[in-house]
Amino acid sequence: MSKASQASKAQQPAPPRAGVAAAMSALILAVLLAALDQTIVSTALPRIAEDLNGFDDIAWVSAAYLLASTAVTPLWGKLGDMFGRKRLYLASTSIFLIASVACGLAQSLPELIGARVLQGVGGGGMIVLTFALVGDIVAPGERGRYQGMFGSVYGVASIVGPLLGGVFTDQLSWRWAFLVNLPIGAVALAVAARSLPAASRRSRARIDYLGSLVLAAIATGLVLVTSFGQRWGWTSPAITGLIAGTVALAVLLVPVERRAAAPVLPPAMFTSRTVVFSSLIGFVANAAMFAVLVYLPTYLQIVHGVSATLSGVFMLPLVAGLVVSQSLAGRWAARTALLRRILLGGLLANLAGLLLLSTIGAGTSTLVLSGYFLITGVGIGMVPMVVMTTVQNSVGPADLGAASAVVTFARSIGAAFGVAIFGTLLNTGFADRTRGLPVAGGFDAARPDTIGHLPAALQGTALDAFAHATAAGYLWMAPALVAGTALALFLEPARPQRPAPAGNVRTTGTGATGAMAGTAADGTVKAA
Template sequence: MPKIRQFSESRQVSTARPTGVAAAMSALVLAVLLASLDQTIVSTALPRIAEDLNGFDDIAWVSAAYLLASTAVTPLWGKLGDMFGRKRLYLAATSTFLIASVACGVAQNLAELIGARVLQGVGGGGMIVLTFALVGDIVPPADRGRYQGMFGSVYGVASIVGPLLGGIFTDHLSWRWAFLINLPVGLVALVIAARALPKATRGAKARIDYLGSLILAAIATGLVLVTSFGQRWGWGSPGIVGLILATVALAAVLIPVERRAAAPVLPPAMLGSRTVVFSSLIAFFANAAMFSVLVYLPTYLQIVHGVSATLSGISMLPLVAGLVVSQSLAGRWAAHVERLRVILLAGLAANLAGLLLLGTIGGATSTVLLSVYFLITGIGIGMVPMVVLTTVQNSVPAGDLGAASAVVTFARSIGAAFGVAVFGTLLNTGFATGTRGLPSAGGFDAARPDSIAHLPVGLRHSALDAFAHATANGYLWIAPALAVGIGLALFLKPASKIASADDKVDYALAAADDLRAAA
């Protein structure tokens, strides 16, 4: 046993007892709910925020600042968790998020709000990546898919519940409650986490890779700025072209820097793993498709079908139902390592089918038919994200769980921003083309779809058809991204069974330690 003991202690080993797993997972689910709700609630409140703080010109930075900060710090949080223990960093990230939420809620001008959103993004990014990595500490590989599936369901629910809550807070209370609501929920999660999360041994002592972290943060900054403001600044503008060139140059510098680092924030061996690289690319494409659906389908329902924000959320329930059910089933099926690729292929195929069906929607598409399309799309969306994460976590040593989870989370964040930006450009361009020739007198503006209401009745139908057609074409243009994901999944190497066996040894040793402590 001496050799096994030495091997076990070199890794972060969970000491959570089975009875404590439920409490620990409840804290993690609450944290993911907070972080995922934050963006969807705030997006609904942005018009009122801009009005109250007199900041219409710069209001886009309220969302971009959070996304920018959370994406930039994700790899660093993951690596620090591997080095110093994830529990203490998770508590620090959650505390940072809550303090920043209060600062957002009491901000008196837009500059203060944007600054607080940056700090909130720093905490939120840590909460997400450390949550995913902590699942790897708490449960063995065979059960990771089942538990990771919970978080995917939380994302789906947040995408529907968030706008509803944002509307209620904005209309009946104050937009400040979109931030202040985080405090009571977050404090409960913080207390449970402090008591229930397992302690873990620290990883090997090493110097922090400051240069690698700085370069990676700069790359993330460039990617988020390009995807968030490319359309607004102009895709061919000097600023966007300069950002693209600088980001590519930094990416080329990153690999040699990481090879020389004592404790690289992105271990080169991990970046050389086909499982990690292919899984991250799949996560990128799948999230691009997912967010183009979650962000723009409610807009289609509200403008083309004339429903309220509340009713658009209700109309999206088939999508959420499909997502929640498929997440649960995929998590259970993923307990068998050899099934991971099959589940991933099935999810990507269903998602692709859903996008192709959405590519047929029009102004007269019935509610029943839309519900069927939403259900199929939701099933596909739900089967992919956490299976990808489980595949990566099962393919790396426990000491690299944080870094591996950060790579996938990073890819998902960039994919989400990319999908929203590209689809927005396709939608706006298609709508402007479809309404060319319509009179602008009376208040109609092709850059603002909500101004369709200013058109005469006869022309209004033409504009609504143009918007529906532009939305459908957008999904047809996004669909090839999932086809690429399917191609990558075909060559994805299944998770190593040796790694799974090693982890089982660690969990057995941890359980033995618990029994001795109890005795």
Template sequence: MPGTRQLEPSRTSSRNPGVAAAMSALILAVLLASLDSTIVSTALPRIAEDLRGFDNIAWVSAAYLLASTAVTPLWGKLGDMFGRRRLYLVSTSLFLVASVACGLAQDLPQLIGARVLQGVGGGGMIVLTFALVGDIVSPAERGRYQGMFGSVYGVASIVGPLLGGVFTDQLSWRWAFLINLPIGAVTLLIAARVLPATARKAAARIDYAGALLLAAIATGIVLVTSFGQRWGWASPSIVGLILATVVLAALVVPVERRAAAPILPVTMLTSRTVVLSSLIGFAANAAMFSILLYLPTYLQIVDGVSATLSGVHMLPLVLGLVASQSLVGRWSARVERLRLILVTGMALNVAGLLLLGTLGAGTGTVVLSLYFLVAGVGMGMVPMVVLTAVQNSVPAEDIGAASAVVTFARSIGAAFGVAIFGSLLSSNFAHRLHGLPASGGFDPARPDTITLLPSGVRQTALEAFARATGTGFLWLLPVVALGTLLAVFLVPRRTTAADAPVAAGTPRGSATRAPAA
């Protein structure tokens, strides 16, 4: 393609300046998409006040999560069919246009609609970024580069709420969206120049039925996990959504078997590597996002620190995550160690949850920092290892679809973990209050109102909230323990130094087909 810089496949792609430039664009894209799911959290109260939409404010976050999850399989397959570079540019442009619409929204329906479009673009940016790594670097080096993205997630989870608070207090909540424009413009400029162009498949046909089916399943799961507690887990709406989602899931295999170009090839559903990696990613993300979301809340309520200082207290977790991602990226070049790394990482996730399960109002800062460090190291060792294992197990032309499967599973895992943790935290907190009367404006449904309690009973409520938080982490243990067991049975494809990425402009079909695991 004219004007597109060619990336030469090389055993030493880490030294190729073209690879470094391409990776910088991809990292910026992941930063944009991941920040946008966290930066809004601290701005929501002000948004609700300005747009007069307190009753439906939860949809501002849920709309983005729902849209980004629902479109993940479609973006992955379209990237395989029409070339990931052009789809990446389209999804990033859509994300930026939607960011402008979010920043200019005059009422809540406008903002929610713009968030849906933003989620559609953000979902494409994430899955196509992961797939593009498979085009740029060799299988033996994918783990090293994929590991960078996990660090970006960790940083975004801490920096996002802080930036949201700063923008809301010092400028306007609208800047939580408008800040995407300068970063996104740089991302597009770099990506247009250096990302590799891949050939379009001949006579490609879009699997509309499969795309709609998977989008409907994702919608059902996200709605159940996001609103189960609010609507009531036994309410007709939630029960109906669960039943409908189960029925739709049962239709996936027969529908995709009939499709000429299935969005989710049935061979992936029968691949041990793809299935196990997706389940492990689900379990790991359930723990990871629960920790990232609720630990700052614990610090702000129990320790009484500000949003900014809660981010400072979380630094040991972020440092552990970034350090383990860097080391894992180097170790995973030796594929025979991939399973050992994964099992170790999942085991450390279990250890981190056990440690966090002991949280109390009197837990000291030094002890907390140690707990955070262990949890961070475990979190950093898992996500990109499972993605690398999957990409190395499928034919080159299916890397996008395979990446989408794992990304889809991880997104659902994150929504599941956060929803279940939140529900358990609320119910356990209410149970531990032991009939503590509401007084002075205290509302058991809002732990942040504990500060309004008289000093004589405030410590009791703080201890109740701390213990409820710890119990929530313990309830996640069975999910992560199962993921650890599954990691023992994962047998990744062995790569060699001779494996090479696809050069820009090389037809995907001409790449050597890797045996499915």
């Protein structure tokens, strides 16, 4: 058999245009559900704590999902490479829906937290496998356009989630924040089962259990540190012990993966400049993005006195900028030569948005805020899609899942760090600026929501302090984007890798369905 015919057999036939549309619709619904469940419970937490009598441990409801989804991301990506992404995607979606039922029916806080862990396991798989499936379904030159759609959905969900959580909690029950997943998820599951391409072969390599365990432990340590660092104390024995243990595990991971037959993170990815730089850029960009998406609504509600629903309306310019820039960047990204320019443009726009937000105060008008939000949204929208497309273009088809998982993992950790670091900066800055205020009336500088307990004459001072603390937090976040921009200057996007001939693809030994053989001079990962 000729090499050309072997290559033809090795490639998965592209589904017809109607099949692509159906598959993308299912994947978009799945990303929407998985992204919403990271934020939808935030406004429902007080009511959940009241109903389930668990105020002391209520933070675990959010942390459990983030921890589980981050920890399993690399494993889902690698298993998809080994055993076919469609069957793993269907399995992760089914786990997510079953866990959603368990969350909605939970009768105690420990039950809810356990169900959220299971839900995070499914949600993590849904997100990383969705990004990898795009590489299977569409041609390399079209990946950017479709990745842009998912990035827009993710950004919109980050803002819409808290609003939906508040509506369900006030009008129905907090349980509907979880049960609403069932009808939407069932449709997505049915469409995906019919439209996603099936894997053509199955790996006989052993699963990297040790590497998966070490990586999950690293993710657990990082999420616990970022989620509870401020609550437990950044210098407390628990946090310092977690940091030391996480660093030790990170050092251990490299030799563990080098010895694995089918490593969950192929060692070549550690030395690929494209993968490493893109992951670091994704980390800092997501840190800045979530600092904006999580805390700007808080600023609007506290300083401008708007409701949770109206704060979402005020954020619409940011959403508009995000969606439009994602769409345009996705179309431009079909030309590989433009990827770095798009990335630099997005990072610079994001940096400009942060610098503008660092000037806000208690008296900043909504019109001025809308302009700032629009610029910030444009920057936020252009970066994630380009990062994912750049990494996927640098690896062979057999490693799309693992490469997508690396970027998704870095972005998830970046989001957790961004929220934690900005929260610390905000609370510390607010406490410093209100240290001289009287505590009569129950005012607590560590809880800005108690501003209303202050005498009327002092509330203006406290609101101004909160606004300036928010602005200062964004100024302190700006250097991270400067560092990301510097990394982007040295990033050389590669032309998309093509499927290797069947005779060169190995399903045992060192790889899943195509081992990583080395790197090119520019750090681009090459498939064997």
